[in-house]
Amino acid sequence: MEVQQQEEGSEQKQATHDPTKALDQALGLLRTRDDTRRFCGLAALKVILDNNPKLLEDHAVTADCWSAISATFLERLLRTVGQTPEDATTMLDLAVSILHVFVRILPQDHLDDKKLIKRSGTLVGALHRSSQDTTLQILQILISIASTPNGARALLEVKDWTPILELVPQQHHVLDIVKAAYSGIGNDENLGFAQEKLDRTMLSLVSSFSETDDAILFISWLSDLLKALPARFTGLPPPWLDSLTKMMHNAVLTRRNASTAGGLSPLLALAAQLLFMYPKYYPLLLFNPSISPKGIGESKPISFLFLKLLLIDIRSTISSLSEIRKAAGAYTQVSARLAASYDITSAFIGYLVQRFEAEEDLERSVGQARNISSGLNNLHQTPFLPADLLLALRADISLAMSLTIEYLLDRYDGIKARTAGSHRLNTEPEITPNDSFKQMLQDSLTIAQLRTLALWLRDDDGSGLREEASNIMDFLLACFTNTEALECASPALIAMEGITAVPEGVEAFLAADGWTILAKDLKQIQTSPEADAAKGVQIVRVLLNIIDSEAGRPSKQPWMGVLEAAVSMDVMDLDRVEFSLALVQLALELLRQAPRGVRRKYGREEKQLLEKSRAITRSERAVSEDMKEGFEEVIQGLEELNVSSEGWALQ
Numbered sequence: 001m002e003v004q005q006q007e008e009g010s011e012q013k014q015a016t017h018d019p020t021k022a023l024d025q026a027l028g029l030l031r032t033r034d035d036t037r038r039f040c041g042l043a044a045l046k047v048i049l050d051n052n053p054k055l056l057e058d059h060a061v062t063a064d065c066w067s068a069i070s071a072t073f074l075e076r077l078l079r080t081v082g083q084t085p086e087d088a089t090t091m092l093d094l095a096v097s098i099l100h101v102f103v104r105i106l107p108q109d110h111l112d113d114k115k116l117i118k119r120s121g122t123l124v125g126a127l128h129r130s131s132q133d134t135t136l137q138i139l140q141i142l143i144s145i146a147s148t149p150n151g152a153r154a155l156l157e158v159k160d161w162t163p164i165l166e167l168v169p170q171q172h173h174v175l176d177i178v179k180a181a182y183s184g185i186g187n188d189e190n191l192g193f194a195q196e197k198l199d200r201t202m203l204s205l206v207s208s209f210s211e212t213d214d215a216i217l218f219i220s221w222l223s224d225l226l227k228a229l230p231a232r233f234t235g236l237p238p239p240w241l242d243s244l245t246k247m248m249h250n251a252v253l254t255r256r257n258a259s260t261a262g263g264l265s266p267l268l269a270l271a272a273q274l275l276f277m278y279p280k281y282y283p284l285l286l287f288n289p290s291i292s293p294k295g296i297g298e299s300k301p302i303s304f305l306f307l308k309l310l311l312i313d314i315r316s317t318i319s320s321l322s323e324i325r326k327a328a329g330a331y332t333q334v335s336a337r338l339a340a341s342y343d344i345t346s347a348f349i350g351y352l353v354q355r356f357e358a359e360e361d362l363e364r365s366v367g368q369a370r371n372i373s374s375g376l377n378n379l380h381q382t383p384f385l386p387a388d389l390l391l392a393l394r395a396d397i398s399l400a401m402s403l404t405i406e407y408l409l410d411r412y413d414g415i416k417a418r419t420a421g422s423h424r425l426n427t428e429p430e431i432t433p434n435d436s437f438k439q440m441l442q443d444s445l446t447i448a449q450l451r452t453l454a455l456w457l458r459d460d461d462g463s464g465l466r467e468e469a470s471n472i473m474d475f476l477l478a479c480f481t482n483t484e485a486l487e488c489a490s491p492a493l494i495a496m497e498g499i500t501a502v503p504e505g506v507e508a509f510l511a512a513d514g515w516t517i518l519a520k521d522l523k524q525i526q527t528s529p530e531a532d533a534a535k536g537v538q539i540v541r542v543l544l545n546i547i548d549s550e551a552g553r554p555s556k557q558p559w560m561g562v563l564e565a566a567v568s569m570d571v572m573d574l575d576r577v578e579f580s581l582a583l584v585q586l587a588l589e590l591l592r593q594a595p596r597g598v599r600r601k602y603g604r605e606e607k608q609l610l611e612k613s614r615a616i617t618r619s620e621r622a623v624s625e626d627m628k629e630g631f632e633e634v635i636q637g638l639e640e641l642n643v644s645s646e647g648w649a650l651q
Contacts, residue, residue, distance in 0.1 A: 019052040023061070030068040038073050039091070046098055056105045063110075066102055071115040074099070078122040092126055093134050099123075100137040103144040117145050117154040124155075127163035139164075139173040143180050152184030156194050161201060168208045175221045178205070183228035195233060202240040210247045211254075219248065220266030226273055237281045241274070245285045249302040252309060265333065268310060268340035275347040283351040286344075289385045304389050307348060310341040311396045318403050322410065335445040342448035345397060349455045355384060398465055401456050404449050405469050411440060412475040437478070441485030450479065454491040457498030466502045473499065473508035477517055493538040500545035507551055509542075518543060519562060526565040526583065533579035540582035547589045555594040560602060563587050567608040571616045577623055580616075581630045584609055588637045599641070610638045 029041025077095035080088035145151035209218035289301035479492040499505035525536040566587035
């Protein structure tokens with residue numbers, strides 16, 4: 001080693017006088033087959049490059065230097081087998097420092113070089129014996145390796161990640177490595193082992209960050225990782241989801257940065273993301289009321305506290321959103337946080353509905369001595385929030401939805417006012433009306449607000465909120481008809497279904513010519529086999545509310561055009577049988593509520609509806625029993641109508 005140091009010193013002196021000549025000499029040493037001379041050449045190269053950074057600006061010089069370094073020699077330096085501790089440290093530090101230089105200057109396509117990516121396993125193993133500075137350099141090299149698909153694969157193929165994961169408490173760069181490796185592999189289907197490695201890694205990381213002040217940092221990182229993961233990694237619920245949820249609950253409970261807007265944002269984003277990824281499974285974890293805090297004087301379930309926290313955030317922030325919108329950067333962050341809060345609230349509403357329906361189905365199954373499915377029984381056996389806490393949450397959600405209605409109405413009225421003002425002055429508005437309304441409907445916060453409000457208006461029986469929501473009927477119909485914001489159409493229909501359950505909602509719907517708007521779309525769906533049949537079913541639900549209301553009786557002559565759509569449908573189209581049934585049911589109700597004189601005009605249509613309904617009940621094609629029962633009820637209803645005035649007999 002003494003000889004090596006003497007030669008290294010000689011090379012360093014030469015490097016300070018004539019860098020080009022010294023570089024040629026160093027490369028000459030690197031190209032020999034003698035490891036001692038190679039080591040001297042590598043040490044000299046490091047000094048030359050450190051003292052003459054402009055040399056690295058020449059891509060030809062960079063490529064020449066990189067090609068001169070032997071891959072097997074680098075591997076031996078990194079392994080440092082059979083060396084004294086001092087020599088081993090010197091060799092490792094030099095090899096890592098050289099690699100660190102080149103990963104910073106090599107073109108991106110050269111980072112896929114086998115000479116580099118095949119060092120992945122050795123670099124990971126070296127973390128157990130590297131100094132603090134060298135450890136940091138190794139982690140930075142691994143991040144660069146993982147930035148290419150081949151490098152990411154090579155890193156994932158390293159069997160033991162323990163040396164990396166053990167550094168998590170001190171080096172958060174480890175998180176960047178894991179994210180780069182899994183987001184960099186692309187759509188490589190030959191990585192079945194990567195799923196198991198991800199699960200082991202996540203179990204280790206969750207354990208490392210649980211009950212620490214860095215829990216929110218990890219939660220934020222994981223949210224970003226899940227967005228970048230290929231779809232095949234997000235199929236079945238992973239084994240670490242339970243532990244992660246406990247960490248999230250704990251972050252809420254201990255208020256470790258979670259009570260502030262900055263700390264709350266990643267927590268809400270991750271919860272909303274997991275609910276989207278695992279909609280059937282994750283609500284049972286996130287909203288599990290059996291998990292209660294211990295030892296801090298709080299007896300309410302953590303899920304209840306979590307929901308209270310996000311509802312408070314909605315209520316306290318929404319009043320200032322109009323001002324926040326004026327600052328684009330601030331609005332982006334705030335709206336993302338609130339959108340996540342609304343999405344979680346939507347999931348909770350769905351969870352409540354599912355629970356209540358499970359209770360009803362279970363009672364019905366027991367009463368009819370039917371077999372109870374394991375899924376239904378499991379859902380029934382999971383804990384549920386106590387009634388007093390449910391009532392408290394219901395009040396909080398209703399208040400948040402009331403403020404949401406007010407916000408949407410104010411924003412929409414502002415758009416209409418700017419439009420009207422520009423027209424009166426014969427000038428172009430600062431933001432054109434279409435762009436402004438388009439921006440509103442394409443705002444992720446608006447979409448989340450609409451979804452949540454729609455579910456609550458439909459599934460909660462409170463008439464007060466539905467009456468209040470009748471004020472946004474114009475807005476909902478505008479959402480429904482806007483072709484540039486298709487995501488808003490379905491929640492707008494669901495909201496209308498809830499609102500039209502009260503007289504004020506029906507009046508607002510009719511005043512805005514809602515029947516004409518929805519019936520037109522209904523006819524288009526009926527005549528186009530490619531159209532969304534589920535949307536047609538939603539439209540029928542709204543129109544049935546209108547017919548069943550006092551304001552909707554008797555049926556109006558212009559409404560009877562629905563019968564033409566009903567009689568011209570193909571009831572044997574099994575892909576649209578639910579839509580066909582809904583359309584026939586709507587036609588039946590129109591006939592029932594129509595004056596005798598109006599109904600007399602549609603005797604032929606009545607007969608055709610009866611024939612079509614009978615045809616599907618007699619069909620041997622695969623139609624569910626529920627659908628057949630629905631058509632049989634329609635047949636019974638048609639037969640009960642007084643149609644004798646048309647002179648045809650029901651056979």
